[in-house]
Amino acid sequence: MTILKKSDICKKYSMYTRKERNTPEEKPTRTELSTLGEFGLIDRLSKSLTIKHAGTVKGIGDDAAVINTGDNLLLLSTDLLLEGVHFDLTYMPLKHLGYKAAVVNISDIAAMNGVPKQMTVSIAVSNRFSIEAIEELYRGIHMACDKYNVDLVGGDTSSSVSGLLISITITGEAASNEIVYRNGAKEGDLICVTGDLGGAYAGLLILEREKQVYKANPNMQPELNGFEYVLGRQLKPEARTDLRNIFKELTLIPTSMIDISDGLASEVLHICHQSNTGCRIYEEKIPIDEETKRLALEFNIIPTVCTLSGGEDYELLFTIKQTDYEKIITVPEITVIGYITASSDGQKLITPDGHLVKLTAQGWDAFISKP
Amino acid sequence: MTILKKSDICKKYSMYTRKERNTPEEKPTRTELSTLGEFGLIDRLSKSLTIKHAGTVKGIGDDAAVINTGDNLLLLSTDLLLEGVHFDLTYMPLKHLGYKAAVVNISDIAAMNGVPKQMTVSIAVSNRFSIEAIEELYRGIHMACDKYNVDLVGGDTSSSVSGLLISITITGEAASNEIVYRNGAKEGDLICVTGDLGGAYAGLLILEREKQVYKANPNMQPELNGFEYVLGRQLKPEARTDLRNIFKELTLIPTSMIDISDGLASEVLHICHQSNTGCRIYEEKIPIDEETKRLALEFNIIPTVCTLSGGEDYELLFTIKQTDYEKIITVPEITVIGYITASSDGQKLITPDGHLVKLTAQGWDAFISKP
Numbered sequence: 001m002t003i004l005k006k007s008d009i010c011k012k013y014s015m016y017t018r019k020e021r022n023t024p025e026e027k028p029t030r031t032e033l034s035t036l037g038e039f040g041l042i043d044r045l046s047k048s049l050t051i052k053h054a055g056t057v058k059g060i061g062d063d064a065a066v067i068n069t070g071d072n073l074l075l076l077s078t079d080l081l082l083e084g085v086h087f088d089l090t091y092m093p094l095k096h097l098g099y100k101a102a103v104v105n106i107s108d109i110a111a112m113n114g115v116p117k118q119m120t121v122s123i124a125v126s127n128r129f130s131i132e133a134i135e136e137l138y139r140g141i142h143m144a145c146d147k148y149n150v151d152l153v154g155g156d157t158s159s160s161v162s163g164l165l166i167s168i169t170i171t172g173e174a175a176s177n178e179i180v181y182r183n184g185a186k187e188g189d190l191i192c193v194t195g196d197l198g199g200a201y202a203g204l205l206i207l208e209r210e211k212q213v214y215k216a217n218p219n220m221q222p223e224l225n226g227f228e229y230v231l232g233r234q235l236k237p238e239a240r241t242d243l244r245n246i247f248k249e250l251t252l253i254p255t256s257m258i259d260i261s262d263g264l265a266s267e268v269l270h271i272c273h274q275s276n277t278g279c280r281i282y283e284e285k286i287p288i289d290e291e292t293k294r295l296a297l298e299f300n301i302i303p304t305v306c307t308l309s310g311g312e313d314y315e316l317l318f319t320i321k322q323t324d325y326e327k328i329i330t331v332p333e334i335t336v337i338g339y340i341t342a343s344s345d346g347q348k349l350i351t352p353d354g355h356l357v358k359l360t361a362q363g364w365d366a367f368i369s370k371p
Numbered sequence: 372m373t374i375l376k377k378s379d380i381c382k383k384y385s386m387y388t389r390k391e392r393n394t395p396e397e398k399p400t401r402t403e404l405s406t407l408g409e410f411g412l413i414d415r416l417s418k419s420l421t422i423k424h425a426g427t428v429k430g431i432g433d434d435a436a437v438i439n440t441g442d443n444l445l446l447l448s449t450d451l452l453l454e455g456v457h458f459d460l461t462y463m464p465l466k467h468l469g470y471k472a473a474v475v476n477i478s479d480i481a482a483m484n485g486v487p488k489q490m491t492v493s494i495a496v497s498n499r500f501s502i503e504a505i506e507e508l509y510r511g512i513h514m515a516c517d518k519y520n521v522d523l524v525g526g527d528t529s530s531s532v533s534g535l536l537i538s539i540t541i542t543g544e545a546a547s548n549e550i551v552y553r554n555g556a557k558e559g560d561l562i563c564v565t566g567d568l569g570g571a572y573a574g575l576l577i578l579e580r581e582k583q584v585y586k587a588n589p590n591m592q593p594e595l596n597g598f599e600y601v602l603g604r605q606l607k608p609e610a611r612t613d614l615r616n617i618f619k620e621l622t623l624i625p626t627s628m629i630d631i632s633d634g635l636a637s638e639v640l641h642i643c644h645q646s647n648t649g650c651r652i653y654e655e656k657i658p659i660d661e662e663t664k665r666l667a668l669e670f671n672i673i674p675t676v677c678t679l680s681g682g683e684d685y686e687l688l689f690t691i692k693q694t695d696y697e698k699i700i701t702v703p704e705i706t707v708i709g710y711i712t713a714s715s716d717g718q719k720l721i722t723p724d725g726h727l728v729k730l731t732a733q734g735w736d737a738f739i740s741k742p
Contacts (some may be wrong), residue, residue: 029502033530041502041528045509047525053488055544056522065524067489067542078540079529080493117424118438122451122538130401131412138416151427152420153436156451156538157412159404167493167527167538169449173426299659305736 012284024089061274062182063111063259064172065246073179075172077108083163090214091222093208094133096235098140104261107239107314109172111259113180113247115237118153119145122167123284124160137166148241165197178244180251180318185275187317189340194240194333196287197264198303200308202295203227203234209299229291237314243333250327254318263311266361269347271319278345281338281359284352308359412737432645433553434482434630434643435543441657444550446543448479454534461585462578462593465504467606469511472537475632477519480543480608482630484551484618487610489524490516495531508537519612549624551689556627556646557639560690560711563625565611565704567658568635572681573666574598574605580670600662608685614704621698625689634682637732640718642690649716652709652730655723679720679730 035045046060057073058066064077081087081101089097102119109116121141125134145152150170163211210222224231240259247253256275258267264286272279286307296303307313320328328334338350347359407415417431428444429437432735435448452472460468473490480487492512496505516523521541524691556562581593595602611630618624622670635657643650657678667674678684690711691699697704709721718730 021674029503031503033496033498033500033502034506036502041505041525045506045528046523050514052520053522056489056524059522059524060526065457065491067524067546069445070443072441073544074440074445076489076491076524076540076542078491078493078525078527078538080495080538081530082495082529082531082536084532085495085530085692118427118447120436120447120449120540122449124451124453124456124536125404127404129404131407131415132400132402134404134412135416142420149423151422151424151430152417153427153430153438154447154449155431157416158451158453159456159457160453162533165451165453165495165536167449167451167542169447170489171445171447173440212652219554247698252488334411 012287049096058181063108064114064170066112066179068176072173073107073176075112075114075174075179076168076169077105077170077172079105079108079371080167081166081168083165088211089164092235094136095140095143097166098137099144100140100235100237101168102141102148102150103237103239104240105168105170106144106150107259107261109170109258110239110241110243111316112172112174113244113254113257114172114174115176115244116148116150116170116172116241118151118171120154120169122151122156122158124158124165126162126164128284129164137164143297148239180254180257181274182256182258182271183274185271185277185319185340186321187277187340187342188322189255190320190322190325190336191268191279191281191317191338191340192328192334192336193260193264193287193315194243194318195313195315196289196292197260197313197315198288198292198296198306198310199230199233200237200314201234201306202292203230203232204310204312205295205299205301206231207234212353227291227295229289230295234312237312238341239314240316243316246331246333250331252324252327254320257316257318260313260317261311263307263309264317265308265359266311267317268359269361271317272340272343272347275340276343278343279338279339279347279359280341280345283348283349285335285337287335287337309361373457379535386725394686426713429552435485436535437483437550439547443544445546446480446483446485446545446550447540447556448476448543449538449540450476450479452537457581460535461582463606465507466511466514468537469508470515471511471606471608472539473512473515473521474608474610474685476541477515477521478632480541480628481612481614482613482628482687483543483545484549484615484625484628485543485545486615487519487521487541487543487612489522489523489542491540492523493527493529495529495536497531497533497535500535508535519610528631551625551628552645553627553629553642554645556648556690556711557692558648558711558713559693560694561693561707562627562639562650562652562656562688562690562709562711563699563705563707564631564635564686564688565614566684566686567660567663568680568684568686569632569659569663569667569677570601570604571608571683571685572605572677573663573679574601574603575683576666576670576672577602578605579645595649598662598666600660601666604684608683610685611687614687617702617704621702623691623695623698625691628687628689631686631688632682633682634678634680634732636679636730637682638688639730642688643711643714643718646711647714649712649714650709650718650722650730651716654720656706656708658706658708680732
């Protein structure tokens with residue numbers, strides 16, 4: 001009887017030649033994931049993709065895929081959240097986690113100027129979690145679905161070897177002339193953000209500090225008083241689905257849009273990269289809440305750094321034509337923070353004293369654990 | 372300054388009363404996940420759901436959700452695969468794993484009698500995996516997308532604390548009069564399956580045996596010769612998207628359908644449960660390949676047990692009206708294995724010697740690791 005090697009299994013099923021053996025141990029070339037980062041990996045994995053269906057209007061590379069299903073366009077987006085990478089159950093109550101996990105996805109639909117519709121939720125849980133704990137997680141998901149008028153239509157549940165994992169996919173809807181992509185910004189467009197930024201990161205700083213205090217001495221109780229706003233930004237973020245209605249009232253369609261999940265700098269660079277433009281962001285125009293400012297200074301961090309690199313604010317970043325400026329000037333939810341330039345001008349932050357600083361994305365990368 | 376407890380974080384953000392603290396450690400009631408199983412958990416988590424959108428035709432409880440988007444209906448399904456729970460990289464090459472992960476989802480669309488269209492793929496990987504390893508995984512996914520004409524339109528990538536995780540969501544399309552649900556079986560309908568069953572489980576038995584041999588003595592090489600068919604069933608399953616075309620040619624719409632992922636018994640019970648019927652399955656009619664039979668006997672397992680409880684065959688189980696029997700009689704892909712009865716008659720297997728045995732789902736549960 002011929003004795004087969006493991007690699008021969010591959011050969012037999014016509015997917016491999018012997019040289020293509022692919023277990024991590026056997027590969028001749030090994031490039032560490034950390035050398036690429038998340039966006040580099042996505043680029044590398046999607047570079048050879050071709051679109052087969054005429055209905056696939058937009059594939060990888062925006063907040064959501066866009067699919068033509070008939071009358072309207074369908075938006076499709078998905079997010080993966082892992083314990084120990086994206087959340088820490090030491091300070092994140094399960095109901096909040098469920099709520100946030102849903103909101104993160106709803107925000108992706110808001111970032112396309114769509115209406116969120118249906119959601120699937122898959123979870124993997126270790127036996128560390130009781131059924132009551134899982135129900136608590138789903139209570140948060142249901143709360144978000146109720147608030148944002150989304151139907152939970154399916155999912156998958158599984159055990160995990162360790163920890164909790166949540167994978168959510170969401171659909172949305174919009175007319176084709178309403179959808180806003182990342183790649184539509186043009187030279188001269190104004191760059192706008194909703195709400196205020198950096199709060200979610202400031203909230204995380206507090207929670208992390210109190211966790212360290214607790215670890216050092218479990219009898220110490222966390223000091224969370226006076227930080228209500230930033231803690232709320234971190235623990236119970238909301239998606240800006242209200243902007244779609246505001247845009248409708250203003251008869252305004254942004255030229256490009258993205259939600260702020262990884263930090264303002266990273267998102268501005270996404271818009272510039274995909275629209276092939278440069279930009280100027282006025283540091284002093286970036287909207288920051290007073291509590292965020294106070295907290296940042298307490299941690300010896302320049303407040304704008306929280307906004308540029310912090311992430312998780314789930315506000316919207318968008319660009320509008322200069323001729324639409326009059327429409328937004330009286331809208332309190334919207335702040336103009338800069339403008340789009342030619343690509344050759346680069347992507348720059350203008351400091352309060354007028355210096356130009358290159359914008360770099362130091363936002364937390366999903367391949368590096370959060371601070 | 373008031374000192375807050377951890378539970379006060381919850382109170383502050385209006386989602387909790389003090390009594391509702393929800394970390395696993397703090398819950399007053401603790402029910403173990405193992406007491407419910409996957410389907411029990413899904414039932415419990417989805418029991419209070421109400422549907423908000425008229426476009427949501429079908430939510431939780433079938434192979435895919437059904438969404439009315441205009442001309443046609445959109446199908447939406449999602450599956451989660453975890454290392455150590457759903458797959459073992461000791462014998463599952465990454466390219467095969469990617470292929471299989473995609474096929475599992477495509478099979479869900481086939482089970483609704485739909486055409487698979489778009490797919491999102493989210494992965495979480497530990498730094499144990501190199502970029503080349505991830506690319507290998509995606510090569511398998513791309514191969515399946517090419518073969519089944521599916522567009523990969525998005526996803527999410529993340530690091531994991533340990534192991535590999537794949538979460539795939541797929542869309543499909545079908546006209547409303549084409550979609551086949553699990554709940555349409557009627558008394559007197561014939562129960563049919565495609566292909567042959569139990570092979571994937573037989574393949575798993577071989578791979579597990581060789582793994583144990585390898586663990587006992589790493590110098591031993593696996594003996595895989597002569598098991599090509601069952602290994603292929605386990606390592607490179609295919610989705611039965613061909614049946615949709617066969618049904619079209621036969622001008623036949625099944626009354627109910629499901630794909631066989633958890634074992635024939637479990638799937639028959641799903642159909643009966645959702646259609647509120649009983650059934651009779653003739654044990655000797657269940658199609659089994661000769662290699663599967665030989666292997667099962669070598670492992671001292673009754674071959675039909677592999678089909679009833681094995682799972683992962685990704686064949687289709689469906690019911691048709693008796694009046695449609697003439698249409699399928701000459702189709703080699705289809706075997707009639709029994710018929711639907713009134714619910715009060717129960718769900719029974721008829722053994723070759725004419726005994727009636729209660730059908731029970733002993734298929735592997737995602738909450739119990741595979742053998």
